[in-house]
Amino acid sequence: MWRTLASAVAGLLVLFVGSLAFNAASGQSRWPGPLDYVRVHPWVVLLILIPISLIGVWQVPRRDRAQDRLAPPAYRLPPRNTNFTGRDATLREVRQCLTSRNGVAMVAVQGLGGVGKTQLAIEYAYRYLSKYRFVAFVGAEDSDLVASHFVSLAGQLGLTEVSSDQAIPRVYGKLLDHRPWLIIFDNGEKPGTLTHALPSGGLASNGHVIVTTRVSGWSGRAGVIDLDVFTRQESVKLLVRRVPGMTEAVADRIAEQLGDLPLALEQAAGYMGYNHTAPEEYLTLLTSRLEEMIARGELTDRPEAEEVVVASLWSLSVERLNTDQPQAVRLLELCALLAPEPIPLDLFTGSPETLNGAAADPLVWDTTVGALAGLGLARRENASLVLHRLVQAAIRAPMPEEVRTDARVQLCRALLAAVPHDIHGDPDARPRWQELLPHVIAVTKDDPPAECAAETAVLLRLASEFLIQIGDCSVALPLCERALAIDESIEGRDAEAGFDLITLAQIHKDLNAPETARPLAERALRLHESCLPADSPAIATDLATLARLLCILGEHRAAQPLAERALQIDETAYGPDDPFVSFDLIALANVHVDLGDYATAAPLISRALQIREARYAPDHLYIGYVLLFKARVVHRLNDPTAADLARRGAQILHTRLGKTHPKTVDAFALVNGLR
Incomplete structure (x- = not known):
């Protein structure tokens, strides 16, 4: 800028002096255009131009000296x-x-x-x-x-x-x-x-x-x-700039798979550049073969680049742990098979045998967990441990098959001990399952080792029951189908297969496929009646589920005795105020509603609501469902409280399931219809 200004000022000075000389030689009294101002006020113009030219002349060499200064050694x-x-x-x-x-x-x-x-x-x-x-x-x-x-x-x-x-x-x-x-x-x-x-x-x-x-x-x-990993925006920016043909959408998915780790993103860009791999093809490889892909890729602009790959990035730290604290390596191997989500530490302290007693001694346990955090292999939070997904992949890759199998068996048993089994009756089941569900899915995603096949089936079915509770039946379906396949492959698992079947029937019912659900429920009832006592609560669950399905299919008279028998079994087994009794009450109320007997149905629903309000949080989905059911029934009885009941129920579903969930949409449609 100063160099340009100095040149302009010098040009003006030359023009000014030249004009004066021309005027003196020609004797003109009038100059063309703006030059006439120079003729009339020559000293004013000169006083303006001289300081500016001096500043420019002084600044130019100063700036040049700053630019030309040598870089420090x-x-x-x-x-x-x-x-x-x-x-x-x-x-x-x-x-x-x-x-x-x-x-x-x-x-x-x-x-x-x-x-x-x-x-x-x-x-x-x-x-x-x-x-x-x-x-x-x-x-x-x-x-x-x-x-x-x-x-x-x-x-x-x-x-x-x-x-x-x-x-x-x-x-x-x-x-x-x-x-x-x-x-x-x-x-x-x-x-x-x-x-x-x-x-x-x-x-x-x-x-x-x-x-x-x-x-x-x-x-x-x-x-x-x-220093944390990249933001997603930074990850996408790097990939789009480095890889020809990379779209932001594909870059986002690759970054997700790599956990936004900068080295992994550079390695991915290097791999695609060297092999001329299309971004979509690389994403497919990354999704299906993560452990292998983190060992491949060319890195540029790095010292000793050939030695820096994600697969070996943490090997020295693991070697040191193996020498100093072998139990920390065992903990690392277990965590590598879990999901890249916060891992509750009580998963291990609740099953001390998983780490050969290390979790039983508070001091030993604290230093074992602290070793992973201290070496940067994990982030320790209040009551959990978080591993980056690529740390997990790097630990899994060289893990011998026998070590991996043993770890899966130990994790399966620890998870089964940690998850709530009474998903319907335990008021604390929901937050605990939300915390552990990603880890259950991670541990059970492959065919189970024979040593823990039965435990795997139970975990899959329990996960399905929880997903039904939160309204995510599409995810629950394949899990429950796998549970049934495992139980049917093990001799002497008829009762467990029956539990799988009735859970599958509930899923298909919620997916609006009662024709598919009915034979599953009937088969579950036959299995349980063949191997369980006649007053078993499991049979009551089968009866209540089958009764609801028959109502949906229009067979109301056949449904009524099933629902009544289910209620009688559970009241005898659990007492009149148990949450399981509330399900039977709802099943029986459904029968009476379908028969047009709203007056009989209303007190059954009110009793079910009273039981649930005494056992569950005020915004529990089970309370929301009963409120909506009761609103429909009392509206038929011209009860003015129907609209308020519907609003309360719809708000619970909105909070728990989200605005766009089909059940939430139906709930607000009911609210609008009752106005």
């Missing part, structure tokens, strides 16, 4: 990553943290392996290179080799014949002549292992230190910045 600073993406706010935070303190300022950037700590530090060095007179990059993964790095560093600073025990203090002393300076210690361990290499006291001043580390524990020595 650097020790082993890797090349800049031309594909560096995002992280602007974090870079500003690092700069703010380093410049807000006098003397030597230190920042520890900590986070999961592959999250981009090293790349962030390198980008910081280049982005603020002009602020320093010396920059050094020191590999700190092996603390014993740090001193040798300082011997080389001393040589670059002009120090000769420096021994390894003298190198560190002499380098910091020499850096007094190169202030301000920046040293990056890459992949450092605990602060204690680097104490000898970090500046302290009056050894140096006006310098900055950045430590990148996977290990926690730096807060007492440095400002700590926790």
